[in-house]
Amino acid sequence: MTQKNTINDISAVYDKVARFEVNLLKTYGALIYGHDLWKVLGYPSSDAFRQAVKRKSVPISTFKREGYRMRFARTHDVALWLAALDCENSSPS
Secondary structure (H helix, E strand, O other), rough: OOOHHHHHHHHHHHHHHHHHHHHHHHHHOOEEEEEHHHHHHOOHHHHHHHHHHHHOOOOOOOOOOOOOEEEEEEEEHHHHHHHEEEEEEEOOO
């Protein structure tokens, strides 16, 4: 792989992250939480998400905030994860 190809690949990944992030920010704001979070991450229910948190198998960093029962994630982290999934699924096997 040449340096030019590598730069093009990095640029393509950056563009994917940016597109995901813009759409997520418009919809959810800087933080995604609760029902929206586990749905965006692809969990079929809050119980499935809760189990993943307990097993430490959630694919991104989540956190709790004082005074809230639900978990939160930074929209940027979700965008990075979605872009990585997109790249994995579009790369030749």
